[in-house]
Amino acid sequence: MSEQTAEITAPDLAGTGSHLEHLSMQQALNRALAESLEENAKTLIFGEDVGQLGGVFRITDGLQQRFGADRVFDTPLAESGILGMSVGLAMAGFHPIPEVQFDGFAYPAVNQIVCQIGRMNYRSRGTLPMPITLRVPSFGGIRAPEHHGESLESLFAHVPGLKVVSPADPHQAYHLLKHAIRRPDPVIFMEPKARYWQKGPVDTADGGTLEGARVARPGRHVTLIAWGAMVARCLQVAELAAEDGIDVEVLDLRWLKPIDTAALAASVTRTRRAVVVHEAPRTSGLGAEIAALVTEECFNVLKAPVERVTGFDVPYPSGDLEDEYVPNIDRILFGIQRVLEHRRG
Template identity: 70%
Template sequence: MTEQLSTQKAINTALREILADDAKSLVFGEDVGKLGGVFRVTDGLQTEFGAHRVIDTPLAESGILGMAAGLAMAGHRPIPEVQFDGFAYPAMNQIISQIARTNYRSRGATPMQMVLRIPSYGGIRAPELHGESIEATLAHVPGLKVVSPSNPHQAYHLLRRAHEMPDPVMFMEPKSRYWNRGDVDFENPGDLEGSLVAREGEDLTIIAWGAMVARSLEVAELAAEDDVSIEVVDARWLKPLDEDGLVASVAKTGRAVIVHEAPRTAGLGAEIGQLLTERLWGKLEAPVERVTGYDVPTPAGDLEDEYIPSIDRILFGVQRSLEY
């Protein structure tokens, strides 16, 4: 069955099914219950499953993730939410010092099965600390998996997949895409491992994730007007990275532009660029280009169009690669 849903509704549907199917699952966070989430992602879940399984927590992210750690140790499968990316910072001690390494510390005796939902990235004119791109920070921590869906179909299926995984998965939802609709094919998830070619092309590969996938697809459409054929790869899994998939696309096109909202320095663009250089040395037609946020705190709403890679900034990156 295929249904057209917004990303927020697709995630809501996945959460509803997980709560129905898995008695060990719990949803909790700030405003997720009575309000249904500030983005309506958990709308109706508390009414349906009760306040003992869909729990409003105090405004204390360290407590939310501490509770998630304890529940996971006791064999539950928590799905906590931090309301915004920047609110993950107060929980970093629980995430890094406990959640990420308890499996390792216990020599595999205590897997920490959980999915942390993080509404992520900018694009909605929100205040400070509501538009952060923390994927590189999370991907740097051994023991965590990091995934970022780009559309409703991916959001639904990747969340269900993440819930089944034995490791803690950081699920980074592109909040600027919550309201965009797309077909969700419930029976046919497609391959959920690794990256995904979102559009095929011959001349150059753009690698992106989250909200930057849709923008890169727009760029590819515009580039076609100029007779430039761009392949867009949705990286999806940021830890572990789909090394073979990313390399395969760039081996075909010979040119790569990596697009992310996060600041440039030590961002995942550097990691992927190094991967491509290692594996494709001598085969690249141009240095790997990066189009990223700047090395500044993510600005508040009125300045975010200057910060987030725009269509023109991505096109400039493409042109730099083409004319090298």
């Protein structure tokens, strides 16, 4: 792993000890896991094929060899078992970091996630915390078989007792994962699998604020709200729109629960127009919640109804149709056009 890591000696302009490296998200996540295992002896990584193999996406590559089979281990192939076991390990004082191999494989574990992980702290009146970080390779974009391209954020965000976060780039992935693992509450960590292999700068010394949303690109005319793999796409859209003189702000929501309402309000109060972009189906998708929040907070300044550019209310399609389903640049540009051209009454 380390041979592949191209380390950049960046000028430390601010004199803050900034330490920039050029990593893929897979490398950044792997690094974050290794450092979390080092930092806290109670952390455990387990799931399907995460040991010897290093996970089907190699996110846990080398960790069993380095930390031993007590800390990093393969389980039988049963997601409910993996998550149910996480509850018991948390009750015994451990900090489980289970992996569900693909988004769609979380469905067999929904009973344990919803009825147990989300409620044990509540049921026990805070005496049995559930510091579980569930890593889920998520969203589409890799021409995969059925159940390998799902977007579950709305499902999990609806469940009391769970928090949900999704990183957009290697820097965010490195810091948000370490931050999530340190939390005393259950966090569903949705990794945009389509972005695993793109490299980007990671400042390992400074993650900045890790709560709430972040402005990925400032702009004046319209706010694009996105998370996970859609953030990079929205940044591309912003570049294209700039050619036409449209100054797009991209808000990387990061935390899908709790949603950073203040950041939404601050951005849309400036731009007065909002477009939410997500891969999940439209109906009851997180875009609906965001549209409601923006409307509540910004009703008096909004120039147009909040626009949603989303997947459709269909099962995630086969690879051939994937590009028709996942919001693409054209569809996002149309969304921007609709809010810019909207005229009242």
